């Protein structure tokens with residue numbers, strides 16, 4: 001009986017870690033799709049030529065040129081670059097297509113919050129290394145689209161947004 005119980009708990013453990021892994025991947029896939037929609041909407045909603053160009057460039061980066069969004073499947077793992085306050089990061093110089101998702105990114109909300117994170121990181125990849133600039137772009141995309149800001153990262157306050 002005892003071994004049956006442990007077999008069952010092993011099965012449940014394996015099952016829940018598989019479910020967890022696909023849940024994470026789904027959130028990122030959905031986040032990419034929503035990010036594309038946000039950027040298209042924002043581009044259509046604005047008359048400002050600079051914003052339009054920027055949203056087109058971000059859309060191209062995410063939809064056409066491709067980004068690889070990298071994450072760990074287990075909540076107990078994280079990238080070395082993920083501190084207690086890091087939601088995601090890029091190394092634009094070394095890895096110009098890669099967006100690294102930290103565990104904290106999964107706690108900001110659902111797939112729309114993930115989309116907001118991806119837009120911020122994509123801004124880094126197209127050349128905006130400054131955090132206030134990337135946050136301004138992230139915020140602009142969310143507000144100019146119909147989605148609205150999903151969460152305020154730490155830079156919203158320190159950059160005066």
Ligand SMILES: [Zn+2]
Nearest residue numbers: 120124131134
């Ligand atoms: Zn950033």
